[in-house]
Amino acid sequence: MSKRTLSNLLGKEKKNYEENVAKFRKLNENVNVEGNENFPNRLDDDDFPSTSRVALQNLEYDIDSGDDSVFFEDLDVEDVEVDSYSEDRDNNSENAFLLSTWAVRNNIPQNSVDDLLRTLKLMGVEGLPLSARSLLGTSRQNANIKLIPGGEFLYIGIQFYLWGAEFNVLENCEVVNIDIGIDGLKLFKSSNRCLWPILGYVVGSKLGPFTIACFSGMSKPGSVNDFLRDFCEEVRFLRKNGVKVGSNLVCKLFNIRLFSCDAPARAFVTGVKSHTAKNSCSKCTIEGVHTQRRVSFPKQVGDLRSDSSFKNRIDLSYHSLEFKQAESLLESFNFGMVSQFPLEPMHLVDLGVTKKLLQLLIKKGNVTKMNEKLLLLNRFVPSELSQLSRDLDQISNWNSTEFRQFLLYTGIFVLKDCINEDLYYHFLLLHAGIRFLSCEKSFNVESKVANELLKEFVDLFGKIYGDHLISYNVHGLLHLSDCVREFGPLDNFSAYKFKNYMQHLKKIINKPNKILQQMFFRISETLKISDSSKLSKNDLFIIDFNKDEDSYFQCNKGPIKIVELDKETNSFKALLISNLENYFIEPVESMSGLGICIGEILSNVVLISRSDISYKYFCINDRNKLILVPILHNLFRSFL
Known part of the structure; x- marks a missing residue:
């Protein structure tokens, strides 16, 4: 190819790219923070939001007569803006889908995806769009962002997340239980800008947490009632009418099991004194004392708190000034202000x-x-504990x-x-x-x-x-x-699952302006990728006999070290560990009480199938002695 031909080709490509950029800038030059018909500013009983995830589906509830008349409005096909590339992707989608999945999973910035697509086009790869927005199916709807005291607020919803084939497993459940996580997250080192997301997790599900709502401001929300209002109203509706789950939209009973919050977040959402106050214990009425410039607590437990004692303000000094007399929004929606807030x-x-x-x-x-x-x-840490x-x-x-x-x-x-x-x-x-x-x-x-x-x-x-x-x-x-x-x-x-997901939210924010808009678009893109990408890896463990740290297990014959795979029988060859002793005697015997022991490797080789393995060890090799500590993992539920 001559230099002139290459120059003409690059010039034409540049012109097309500039035209696409101009078009997308025109489409997105105004971001509506006042709301739109799909995401109203306030979720009233008769005006709950429909969502883009199922915008073309005709959803109806069998609802009792009353105030909660409509939750999901049917959308006209004409009211939904369809991605111009979606039909092409349906016909020639494999490469585009794999590329979009890679971009979403690795949180690739859209300008980098644009650059990659242009490069692939120059290399002669056909069937791909020229913009990241078309490739990823970025929502054309504006995020419904409203102002509440202290900052901006985006509400996405619980029902919005539970549609999809990945939740077909919930069709066998009588009740869909959700755990809620609330905490603050600082976004940037050079700014006080922070997020306060409301996160959900389906109890018993192998899928990770999801975003129900999010607040963005320079500090925590100025009003806890405004922060939780949309959430409480949706929960009231779902309690009464049920939640639709899976690809078949099967209606199930709905329940909030618990709130997972650290002490400051729990004090904020329940309207009680901070953990630095003398009456701050959320489970009993014991009173601390100020000593040596700190609050210390007695060694015993006081009278236990209950939901009724909380509601009746039996210990008035426990409640914050704002809620000494008035109920908080969570109280008015019949949440257990003590029973549903375990210590985190x-x-x-x-x-x-x-x-x-x-x-x-x-x-x-x-x-x-x-x-x-x-x-x-550091030489002995198993892959599960990275x-x-x-x-x-x-x-x-x-x-x-x-x-x-x-x-x-x-x-x-x-x-x-x-x-x-x-x-x-x-x-x-x-x-x-x-x-x-x-x-x-x-x-x-x-x-x-x-x-x-x-x-x-x-x-x-x-x-x-x-x-x-x-x-x-x-x-x-x-x-x-x-x-x-x-x-x-x-x-x-525990809040670990929510903490890990919050780090994901932090990563998808690529610039300090229009934070909630970015979050809304990235979440909508994530919902389009393969369901398998959302599976939690908490139920997996690694057997790797090439790595010493991943080769120690408990089986029906005792502790073993796996050394190789027997290809004929598809079983593992393993060395038995014997001469087992307690690592400590007090306060409990380590071996019989906790499964922790020390031993030595014997030369006897045994064949072990995968089904014979019950749990994995964190093994520390100390002066030719093996210290075996069972990994507290979902699959390892018994000591033999």
């Missing part, structure tokens, strides 16, 4: 108690030796998963022989108590034992470090067993 384990245990305890321990132990052990451990440990000099920068990994897996090894026996025993009380409450098998039958261990931990905490350091979080351990008996193992009501 990620903030209470990992970022609260474990962090505080570890900061105190490193002042009393051999930090150099601890750091050497942490560095050694977070590598940083040394204790960086503890102020540790995230919640690092503290969780230290408490449940590595701390028993790192602290041993680095602190005195009394301090080590005190740490084991917390370790054993939280493991009991985190395990599928033991959380129910051992909850009383766990409660006694945590009571002893709190009592000794005051004796060892001082009563003035018994904080809101340390006191909260006394109520954790009750929350577990109500909602299951700690992971069932």
